[in-house]
Amino acid sequence: MKNQNLKSALICLLLISFSAFSLEPITDGPYVFEQSNQRNATWICNGEKVTRQISRQTPQIISQCGLSATLWQANPKEEQKLEYSGKFKIAAASDIHGQFDLFIKLLKNNEVLDQAGKWNFANGHFVITGDIFDRGPQVIEALWFLYDLEKQAEKAGGKLHLLLGNHEVMVLNGDLRYLHEKYNKTALLLDRSYESLFSKESVLGDWLRSRPVLIKVNGMLFTHGGFHPKLAKEKISLKKINQTFKSSLVEKELEKPREGLANYLHGKNGPIWYRGYFEDDGASAKEIKQLLKHFQVSHIIVGHTTQDSIETRYKGKVIEIDAAMKEGLNGEVLFWENGKFSRGLLSGEKRPLTENLN
Numbered sequence: 001m002k003n004q005n006l007k008s009a010l011i012c013l014l015l016i017s018f019s020a021f022s023l024e025p026i027t028d029g030p031y032v033f034e035q036s037n038q039r040n041a042t043w044i045c046n047g048e049k050v051t052r053q054i055s056r057q058t059p060q061i062i063s064q065c066g067l068s069a070t071l072w073q074a075n076p077k078e079e080q081k082l083e084y085s086g087k088f089k090i091a092a093a094s095d096i097h098g099q100f101d102l103f104i105k106l107l108k109n110n111e112v113l114d115q116a117g118k119w120n121f122a123n124g125h126f127v128i129t130g131d132i133f134d135r136g137p138q139v140i141e142a143l144w145f146l147y148d149l150e151k152q153a154e155k156a157g158g159k160l161h162l163l164l165g166n167h168e169v170m171v172l173n174g175d176l177r178y179l180h181e182k183y184n185k186t187a188l189l190l191d192r193s194y195e196s197l198f199s200k201e202s203v204l205g206d207w208l209r210s211r212p213v214l215i216k217v218n219g220m221l222f223t224h225g226g227f228h229p230k231l232a233k234e235k236i237s238l239k240k241i242n243q244t245f246k247s248s249l250v251e252k253e254l255e256k257p258r259e260g261l262a263n264y265l266h267g268k269n270g271p272i273w274y275r276g277y278f279e280d281d282g283a284s285a286k287e288i289k290q291l292l293k294h295f296q297v298s299h300i301i302v303g304h305t306t307q308d309s310i311e312t313r314y315k316g317k318v319i320e321i322d323a324a325m326k327e328g329l330n331g332e333v334l335f336w337e338n339g340k341f342s343r344g345l346l347s348g349e350k351r352p353l354t355e356n357l358n
């Protein structure tokens with residue numbers, strides 16, 4: 001009996017160590033780089049590096065071992081326009097964290113995408129409040145998908161707003177604490193640091209650097225973490241927040257270290273890290289009122305502080321849309337149409353947000 005226990009304990013141990021250091025070869029990519037007059041794309045196919053020179057023709061679809069990407073013209077422009085309004089629907093989701101398959105299922109079931117996975121939201125605006133990177137194993141798939149969806153939306157008269165979250169900024173700055181194990185293998189196989197795969201010379205890195213940290217749509221303000229009350233008290237404008245944040249995005253690309261407002265905005269009370277709407281000693285109801293008044297908005301919509309479902313705080317004025325997609329099991333998308341909010345569940349069923357009013 002004792003021997004048998006020992007035997008099963010040993011088998012268990014072996015299984016655990018085998019899964020922790022999985023030898024299964026990975027498949028990843030493409031990573032596309034612009035290098036003085038040529039474009040190169042690299043994939044890892046079953047553990048083998050495959051690099052191809054590709055033409056400058058755009059748009060073009062490149063594909064290898066089941067992983068493809070649609071390439072558009074390089075050098076995206078820094079997003080300058082931070083306010084939009086009009087007669088259109090809004091959808092919003094957050095914190096995808098490498099759970100690409102789940103994200104697509106959520107969007108298809110809620111008809112933001114059609115069954116072929118293409119834009120199906122007409123002239124609507126779809127806001128993603130950051131955190132595509134880290135934790136899960138399908139980060140690159142999600143990035144290429146959104147890179148292309150932005151163009152599909154534009155063609156349909158709609159708009160995709162991808163905002164930066166703390167995990168985008170962490171990876172761009174080489175803070176790799178939350179990488180899925182697969183991406184450490186990618187970096188090892190390509191013999192370069194993971195963050196260098198998203199350098200300015202890479203198509204995705206260049207694109208990410210052009211995305212804003214906030215957006216105001218139909219009088220609703222979106223960002224990843226939240227806005228600290230101090231920003232209203234000091235009357236700092238949305239334009240100033242975005243500009244200062246963006247011009248100090250990647251530390252090693254700066255001429256001198258971040259200081260003053262730039263340092264504040266990249267810190268724990270800045271828009272990508274702040275959690276004060278969900279803490280007992282966080283922002284007061286009066287401070288939320290001041291924030292709404294200062295930014296001239298009806299609601300503040302954020303991700304980052306995960307809840308089981310889309311929920312509100314401050315009598316519905318703050319809406320939290322990170323509904324735990326990172327766990328890979330569930331997810332929700334927020335809808336706004338004709339002044340009314342609803343939650344789109346993973347099944348595609350819609351529920352009024354008022355059920356979750358706090």
Ligand code: ZN
Binds near residue numbers: 131166272303304305
């Ligand atoms: Zn976050």
